[in-house]
Amino acid sequence: MPNTVETDVLIVGGGPAGSSTALSLLKYSNLKVMIIEQNDLNSIRVGEQVNASLFDLLDYIGINKSDFEENSLLPGYSSLAAWGSSHISSRHSIFSTQVDSFQLDREHFDLMLLKQASEKGAIVFPRTKCIDFKQTDTAWTIELRHETRGDFTIKSTYLIDASGRQSHVCRKLGIPIEKYDDLVAIGTFLHFKDTKRAIKQEILLETVEDGWWYFAGLPNQEMVVSLFTDSAIVKEKQLQKTENWSELLSNTVHIKKMLANTSSNAKPWVRNAFSHISNVGAKSNFLAVGDAVASFDPISSMGIGFAISSACHAAKAIIDKANDSNTFLNYQENINAIFKHYLETKTLFYDRENRWNDSSFWKKRN
Numbered sequence: 564m565p566n567t568v569e570t571d572v573l574i575v576g577g578g579p580a581g582s583s584t585a586l587s588l589l590k591y592s593n594l595k596v597m598i599i600e601q602n603d604l605n606s607i608r609v610g611e612q613v614n615a616s617l618f619d620l621l622d623y624i625g626i627n628k629s630d631f632e633e634n635s636l637l638p639g640y641s642s643l644a645a646w647g648s649s650h651i652s653s654r655h656s657i658f659s660t661q662v663d664s665f666q667l668d669r670e671h672f673d674l675m676l677l678k679q680a681s682e683k684g685a686i687v688f689p690r691t692k693c694i695d696f697k698q699t700d701t702a703w704t705i706e707l708r709h710e711t712r713g714d715f716t717i718k719s720t721y722l723i724d725a726s727g728r729q730s731h732v733c734r735k736l737g738i739p740i741e742k743y744d745d746l747v748a749i750g751t752f753l754h755f756k757d758t759k760r761a762i763k764q765e766i767l768l769e770t771v772e773d774g775w776w777y778f779a780g781l782p783n784q785e786m787v788v789s790l791f792t793d794s795a796i797v798k799e800k801q802l803q804k805t806e807n808w809s810e811l812l813s814n815t816v817h818i819k820k821m822l823a824n825t826s827s828n829a830k831p832w833v834r835n836a837f838s839h840i841s842n843v844g845a846k847s848n849f850l851a852v853g854d855a856v857a858s859f860d861p862i863s864s865m866g867i868g869f870a871i872s873s874a875c876h877a878a879k880a881i882i883d884k885a886n887d888s889n890t891f892l893n894y895q896e897n898i899n900a901i902f903k904h905y906l907e908t909k910t911l912f913y914d915r916e917n918r919w920n921d922s923s924f925w926k927k928r929n
């Protein structure tokens with residue numbers, strides 16, 4: 564590989580937002596697209612519940628249901644929540660008007676999108692890290708490091724941050740970021756001890772003093788159970804230790820019943836789940852997509868859908884820029900409006916729980 568390569572658009576991050584930006588650009592323009600991904604996509608991916616509207620977005624970027632492997636996409640038949648009282652009710656009546664939900668096999672979904680982007684013309688650099696970004700009037704110069712092949716440079720007209728919640732590129736470029744909370748998820752994957760027993764497509768939420776628990780059956784014969792709480796509570800109660808996390812789990816009323824005859828051999832994983840927004844409007848030839856531009860509390864199940872819709876809008880802003888110099892500012896304004904509406908709706912969700920007014924978790928949200 565030559566030491567310097569050139570492209571029209573460089574996307575940092577090969578998650579759903581990065582791959583969808585590439586697919587959208589490749590479908591609706593002749594622009595040359597490259598994607599940098601720091602991992603080899605073998606790491607555990609979490610977040611799997613999507614609404615049926617996802618398929619319209621996927622259709623727009625050229626992905627069909629037939630592109631999914633068998634059993635990597637399952638309808639969620641039952642979605643329940645004990646939120647606001649210990650009584651279980653249908654989650655749809657509380658949180659959403661969208662009735663049809665699906666559970667994705669996230670590893671397969673992310674890999675499928677990235678593979679499609681590569682097959683349709685994007686050049687993908689896996690296991691590659693960004694070292695430095697510089698911008699002149701005409702182009703970005705990005706210094707990169709591949710795990711085994713060493714250092715190289717990419718020159719690109721446009722740069723896109725699709726690096727997820729850490730907004731890696733935005734932070735490096737000093738883009739203003741507003742963070743709204745310190746929500747984290749701490750969870751594990753489970754399977755039935757009797758491996759022949761079928762997993763039920765069930766989702767259950769249960770609020771507790773320190774946050775809320777989430778249980779879901781997944782497409783790959785697994786289940787996930789996680790506690791959403793604040794990072795300060797994880798630290799104070801040492802919840803990353805299996806025994807402390809399990810003790811909180813054993814105090815639940817409903818979630819613990821879902822775990823009969825299951826086992827997990829892994830220590831709980833911890834993931835950031837905070838809400839934030841990046842304001843990229845003022846930077847020329849630069850955009851952020853997906854979690855990098857705005858991240859949402861997973862209670863909203865908005866993340867994956869937003870990753871793909873923001874990707875479609877970002878691609879359109881780039882394609883239309885030749886005829887309208889305001890497309891990037893309009894893109895950011897649209898993101899700001901979505902985020903404002905999200906914050907209002909989120910407050911309504913959390914206001915439905917009033918049983919723990921002295922708890923630090925609920926005080927911050929009510």
Ligand SMILES: Cc1cc2nc3c(=O)[nH]c(=O)nc-3n(C[C@H](O)[C@H](O)[C@H](O)COP(=O)(O)OP(=O)(O)OC[C@H]3O[C@@H](n4cnc5c(N)ncnc54)[C@H](O)[C@@H]3O)c2cc1C
Nearest residue numbers: 576578579580601610611612726727748853854861866867
């Ligand atoms: C616990 C939890 C549960 C969730 N549940 C749901 C749910 O049920 N439904 C839903 O819709 N959403 C859910 N989400 C949110 C959803 O997972 C995200 O919104 C979605 O993954 C965003 O996609 P993305 O491509 O923007 O970011 P990511 O999926 O985070 O992808 C970013 C990619 O960029 C790569 N990267 C990062 N930094 C660099 C770098 N410097 N250089 C190169 N590559 C880099 C990463 O390796 C990664 O592959 C959940 C999130 C969490 C934490």
